[in-house]
Amino acid sequence: MARIIGVVNQKGGVGKTTTAMNLAAFLAVMGKYVLLADLDPQANSTGGLGVSVGEDHPTIYHCIVNDQNPTLSIKKTSIFGFDILPASQALAGATVELVSMEDRESRLKRVLDSVRTNYDYILIDCPPSLGLLTVNGLVAAEKVIIPVQCEYYALEGLSQLLKTIELIREGLNPDLQVLGVLLTMYDKRNHLAHQVLNEVSKNFPGRVFNAVIPRVVSLAEAPSFGKTILQFDPGSKAAKEYRRLAEEVIQLTS
Secondary structure (H helix, E strand, O other): OOEEEEEOOOOOOOOHHHHHHHHHHHHHHOOOOEEEEEOOOOOHHHHHOOOOOOOOOOOHHHHHHHOOOHHHOOEEOOOOOEEEEOOOOOHHHHHHHHHOOOOOOOHHHHHHHOOHHHOOEEEEEOOOOOOHHHHHHHHHOOEEEEEEEOOOOOOOOHHHHHHHHHHHHHHOOOOOEEEEEEEEEEOOOOHHHHHHHHHHHHHOOOOEEEEEEEOOHHHHHHHHHOOOHHHHOOOOHHHHHHHHHHHHHHHHHO
């Protein structure tokens, strides 16, 4: 029975998709069967893994809106044990279509529950907003990982996200918990990065992952080749830290 983990932050550009893709890859090479559900209308996880989706291929959109069987949508990636439930831009329209649907907050939960027994982990790459799609991600998940960029406004918006998580816990998903906060785009030469690290550790005692994702060029380049950092630059510091994150996640969820 898969552990379902949402990767979520309503701020864009914090390394959310990068984290979802690379964490999934390292969990897979550690012998876990992993499904990545791409819930972002930009479909960056799908494209970044080199998965192409034809016009007629059903995506996560069809599963959520039309009750399409997810097994018909799921595609394999180039890493053994790592599958993806791909997104397409049609997902952007789902936010509007969901509004009038019954059980509109739990459509994704139903989809993922139907394939849950096939995987050890299901990761959800949530969109960078707190709209209905992200709410679906939070209702479907048991745990969330919050990537936080090491920059001046890092903590801005976090309280809003935590409030949303709290509301969802009260009304729709009492089991939802924060698995941890992940610091991304860390530059050890930058004094501000150290401040953010201390600030986040102070605000989330015991909830910050030991893994800290550095700011490296190869991490940004890898998706343009349809690869994870594991395939693109396995010896890099970023690859080491994502491996470390995968180890921590396994430890915290077993």
